[in-house]
Amino acid sequence: EAQVTQNPRYLITVTGKKLTVTCSQNMNHEYMSWYRQDPGLGLRQIYYSMNVEVTDKGDVPEGYKVSRKEKRNFPLILESPSPNQTSLYFCASRPGSLGLKNIQYFGAGTRLSVL
Amino acid sequence: QQQVKQSPQSLIVQKGGISIINCAYENTAFDYFPWYQQFPGKGPALLIAIRPDVSEKKEGRFTISFNKSAKQFSLHIMDSQPGDSATYFCAAHFTGNQFYFGTGTSLTVIP
Numbered sequence: 057e058a059q060v061t062q063n064p065r066y067l068i069t070v071t072g073k074k075l076t077v078t079c080s081q082n083m084n085h086e087y088m089s090w091y092r093q094d095p096g097l098g099l100r101q102i103y104y105s106m107n108v109e110v111t112d113k114g115d116v117p118e119g120y121k122v123s124r125k126e127k128r129n130f131p132l133i134l135e136s137p138s139p140n141q142t143s144l145y146f147c148a149s150r151p152g153s154l155g156l157k158n159i160q161y162f163g164a165g166t167r168l169s170v171l
Numbered sequence: 172q173q174q175v176k177q178s179p180q181s182l183i184v185q186k187g188g189i190s191i192i193n194c195a196y197e198n199t200a201f202d203y204f205p206w207y208q209q210f211p212g213k214g215p216a217l218l219i220a221i222r223p224d225v226s227e228k229k230e231g232r233f234t235i236s237f238n239k240s241a242k243q244f245s246l247h248i249m250d251s252q253p254g255d256s257a258t259y260f261c262a263a264h265f266t267g268n269q270f271y272f273g274t275g276t277s278l279t280v281i282p
Binding site for chain 2: 087
């Protein structure tokens with residue numbers, strides 16, 4: 057079964073305490089992304105990757121880091137979280153070309169609260 | 172600046188009616204326009220998608236209408252059902268792996 061797995065699903069932390077949200081996909085997809093979802097703003101892309109060791113900034117990268125050391129994993133790192141990073145985060149993966157059967161899959165989400 | 176503008180923010184439709192959600196964009200380099208459906212507590216899931224060289228695409232009760240000259244596209248849900256109650260997002264793909272999403276439409280279908 058095609059899956060994008062994020063952990064943890066829920067996380068409460070305090071300002072400044074480094075955290076990592078993991079993301080793993082089992083579809084051998086080249087492309088992966090991180091998004092944040094906020095009420096009234098839709099989904100906004102934070103970072104994306106087009107292959108191992110190839111990452112680039114999305115629309116809202118400030119305060120986030122990513123790495124892509126293996127094809128299946130794409131962790132999101134918040135080195136010094138702040139309250140404005142309280143949000144619902146989604147990891148996604150897709151094959152290199154988009155089409156009828158080649159689609160973007162999303163994880164179930166990670167709800168992060170920064171106090 | 173919102174790259175993809177979506178309306179309405181919320182929509183209430185009677186069972187059996189037609190739901191219509193509209194999106195507009197400015198960047199003519201966008202090359203793929205998906206619609207996603209999201210249920211509470213779940214991640215978005217692809218519903219239907221279209222490329223700009225096609226004016227309409229239909230899959231079951233779901234149809235995308237695409238107007239390239241007006242830079243607008245819309246989702247039509249025919250014979251809307253209570254199970255269609257969800258949040259819908261339009262999106263646009265740019266080069267590489269960049270996606271821009273609309274702000275979402277919360278659809279409620281009343282039995």
